[in-house]
Amino acid sequence: MKSASEHDKIQDYGDWLSGEWEAMSNEALTPREEEEERLLTVLEQVGRRMRKESALLGDRRGDVVGIRQEFWDDVRVNFSDSTEVGETWSSIMQQKELLLERERSHRIATEVVDRLTKQFDSPYFARIDFREKGIGDPTEAIYIGRASLVGEDGETFYVYDWRAPVSSLFYDHEPGSATYRVPDGWIEGELTLKRQFVIRGGQMKFMFDTSETVGDEILQAVLSEGSDTAMKSIVATIQKEQNVIIRDEKHKMLVVQGAAGSGKTSAALQRIAYLLYRFRETLGPNQIILFSPNPVFKGYISRVLPDLGEANMRQMTFRELIEARLGRRFEVEDLFAQTEALSEEGGQNAGETRERAVRYKGSEHFFATVENYLKKLENSGVRFRPLRFRGISIVTEEEIAEKFYAIQASDGFGTRSANVRRWLLEKLNDWVESQLDAKWVEEAAELVEIEDIQRAYVDVRRKGGFHDEVFDDEEQMTIRLRRRVAEDCIAPLVKAVRSYRFIDAPEVYRDLFENRGVFMACAPDGKLPPNIEWMLQRIDDSFGRKMIDHEDATPLMYISEALEGFRKVEDEIQHVFVDEAQDYSPFQAAYLRRRYLRARFTVLGDFNQAIYLQSQDSGGFGGWTRLMAPETTSVLKLTTSYRSTEQIVAYTKKILSQEDAASITPFHRSGEVPRLTVCSDGGSLGESVVAGISELSARGYGTIGIIAKTARESGDAAAVLKELLPDEIPVSLVTGGAAQLPKGVSVLPSYLAKGIEFDAVLVWDASASQYGQEKDRKLLYTVCTRALHVLRVFAIGEPSPWLPTGGAIDG
The missing domain is CATH 1.20.58 (Methane Monooxygenase Hydroxylase; Chain G, domain 1)
Known part of the structure; x- marks a missing residue:
């Protein structure tokens, strides 16, 4: 205000x-x-x-x-x-x-x-002159901004919203013949002028006539600005290929492969803003959900839609979805903890065995197996938990199973479970009535608090008591007190039934691995995974400790939700956006498709940044492209990297294989050459990084990222830097629970840096011991591509073999 x-x-x-x-x-x-x-x-x-x-x-x-x-x-x-x-x-x-x-x-x-x-401050950023075909009127000058501006007469358009159909001419066409789409068809005509502006504080700073979508001068000016702790909305610099993503209304599955810094996330958020504008009568922010890679990224992008005049969509991480479903009963390992554990066990037999389990349980083969298993469960095999109170059996497991399977299979799991749920609640209510004269209830009623007596009195008054038949009224009060005591005692059972916990999904999941005949019958190729004995033992151990490995969480969640019937609220979601989609296993991708069955999907990622084991065998996008019919699926590529300087892009391309790097094109923005510093030991590393931070802070860089490989290393690095740096340079350790990126110096593990950018990045210990294996290659690439203007790499001893040999090297 x-x-x-x-x-x-x-x-x-x-x-x-x-x-x-x-x-x-x-x-x-x-x-x-x-x-x-x-x-x-x-x-x-x-x-x-x-x-x-x-x-x-x-x-x-x-x-x-x-x-x-x-x-x-x-x-x-x-x-x-x-x-x-x-x-x-x-x-x-x-x-x-x-x-x-x-x-x-x-x-x-x-x-x-x-x-x-x-x-x-800035009413518009572009002007196009358009002459519509078949219209005798002169050429119309159309000004485009973040929001429309209409005169007091209600007819004069001073500025058109960037999402208006006519505004697409600016993003899609050069001067000459041009068309744009409206709800009723296409409008043809001639584009005679494209002009761009930089307006700040109500003053025109720059003006360019251009034949391209966005003139390099404008883009250079925007990209040269410093980074912030939140992503900016840059509708003035939308490129033609990004505009295709933003305005796509045809496809149900839109898959975007984009190089690091190619504007994937910006295009996704602008697509959300466009959809809310285009379908404002039928689509609201609560009907769109975006899956972010981590809580830090959620905070990082939270300002974009409000800046575009729209309320934020629903946003969550996949981890939060798992926690909501399984976290009340189990301690669930997250993807980051799994990555750390696999890193520590690397090279050991146990670690290699678990790696095979992680790959298998994230595969399309295992999803098909679970799908077939669920079909088998329609006729038999669902496990239930009996309802017991103080050793007394209220409803047995066998009675629940009989009731469940008495309902015809064609009604589906959801209807069957809902009917059993209602039946169990009735059984609990009947049991309460049967216990009113029981000795334990009588004894408990004599010990009730005064507040309970007062509530019982009010209940009887509401029902018209305490008038003539006083003796009967007192008896009703006693009954009410006893009923309340019994209801309070079995309240946990009622809560469990209402949340469908009478279905024993963990045991159903375990049964699949224990019964080898069932597994082979459900597997698409009729084969067992080679380490199924180890998998069963691992499940027994973890479930017994009320823990769930990350690779078991999604399959268990899928079985649980399928047996309960997917919640109706998920049917209300019309659009699902998945950022960093290359990090999702094929199983997770298929699960999300099943969960949001009526929604359209927009998934974005970069297979060169596939850093997690669960997705490294998925061919880039975890089977996303196979989830819907080919005619409703579109795969688009963004190859130009706008985030980093030309020198940083050239440097980071050399980290990748020649084949993976071939399609990445740098935007022509010059900067300093990345520098590699080789340190003799940990003390030298800390001193070198401190010197770099001090220099970059003095040069005015507002956001500096110190990126270590693991959470443990980032914690150690933060402690060293806080000790060595002066108080006027604040150092913040960013953890998996952080909701916002702080200003100044941020120290964080590699996997939390996904999707975030910094003015300058200093890589903490990129040595061969840290990034020496093939699986570390894309992780190192991901870390280095977080830099906008400056990249400094530090290594103790021998540098990673994936680092380029050229460029500046300090020893």
Whole structure:
């Protein structure tokens, strides 16, 4: 919100604009001067709207404050009898509705003022001149910005929203013949001019005529800016290939393979903004879900959609989905912990055996096996937990199974489980009634607190008691007390039934591995995995300790949800976005497709950054391209890397194999050559990194990332840096639970750096001992591509064999 004094400044500026416009209108103008004159006109419109909306906002704020202060003065309070209580309640609800309506109006007015404030700073970034075919009218000049601006007459468009159909001409075409799509078809015509602007603080800084989508001058200026702790919305620099992603309405599965820094995530967020604009009558933010790679990334992108004038979509990590389903009963290993464990066990027999299990349980073969297993379970094999209380059997496992399988299989697991759930709740209610005269209930009722007695009294009063038959009323109170005692005692059982915990999904999952005949019958090729004995033993050990390995979490979650019936709320999701999709196993990809069966998918990633074992055998995208019919699937590629300087891109390409690096093209933005520093020991490493941080901080770089391989190493590095650096250079250790990237120096493990960028990156110990194996190659590439402007690599002893031999080397 702007302060009152700031709004006065805007009004004064509006008066100045009027004078400037009159002075300029009396002279012959150059194109630049014409554009500046037009900018003054637009800013005058924005200023006029700002003053009007600010006044309205003040009124709305006053209304809200007044209603809150006088809320109880306007409510008639009387509890003398039931009629008066009803009138009191009605009065309170009327005041509540009035307050909610005023608060909604205040929120809308605030959003309008915020949008106008941004427009006053930079109302538009492009102009296109378009002559529609078959129309005798002259060429129309169309100005494009982050939000539309319509005159007070409701007809004059000063600025078009970047998501409007006509705005696609700017992103998709060079001057000449051009078309754009509208809901009813295509509009043909001629594009006669493309012009770009950089407007800041209401002042025109630059103006370029261009034949490309976005002129290099504009893009250079934007990319040269410093990084921030949150991603920016850069609709002015959308490239043609990104615009195809943003506006795709045809395909149900959109797979985007993009080089590091190619704008995949930006395009995804702008696609969300476009969809919310295009389908605003039928699509809301709560019907879109984005899966982010980690909590840090969630915070990093949280500002983009609000900057584009839209509310944020639902956002979660796959880890949070697992925790929501399994975390109440088990301690579930996350992907990062699995990666650390596999790294520590590397080269050992146990580690290699588990690696094979991780690869298999993430495969399409295992998903098909589980699918077939679920079909078999339609007729038999589902395991249930009996309901017991103090050793007393209320409902046995056999009774539940009989009830479950008495319901016809064609109704589906969801209907069967829901019917059993209702039946079990009735059985528990009947059991409570049967225990009212039991000795344990009588004894417990004698020990109840005074509050329970008062609640029982109120219950009897509500039912019309305590009038004539006093003896009967006291008996009813006793019964009510006993019933409450019994209900409280079995409340955990009721809660368990309501959450479907009578289905023993872990045992169902375990049975698949124990019964080899069933496994072979369900496997697509009729074969067992070679280490199935080890898998069963591992499941027994971990489940016995109430723990679940990460590779077991998704299959168990799938079986559990399938048996319960997928929640109805998931049917409401219309679009699913998956960032860093190359990190998902084929099993996880297929599971998400099954979970959000009615949704369209947009998945984005870079197979050169596939750093996790579970996805390294998936051919790049974990089977995403095979989840839907070919005619409804589109695979697009973004090959130009815009994030890093040309020197950094050239350096990081050499980390990859020649084949993997072939399609990566750097954007022509020059910078310093990456530097490798070889250190003799850990002490020398710390001193060298500290010297680098001090130098880069003095040069004004706002975000500096110190990236170590593991969480343990990043913790050690943070401790060293905090000890050696002066207090004026803050050092923050970023962990898996962090929700926001801090300013200054951030120390983090490699796997948390996915999708994030820093002005400068200093790689902590890129030695052969750390990054010496083939599986480390893409991880090292991922780490180094986080740098926008400066990349420094440090190694103790022999550097990683994947690092380029050229470039600057310090010893």
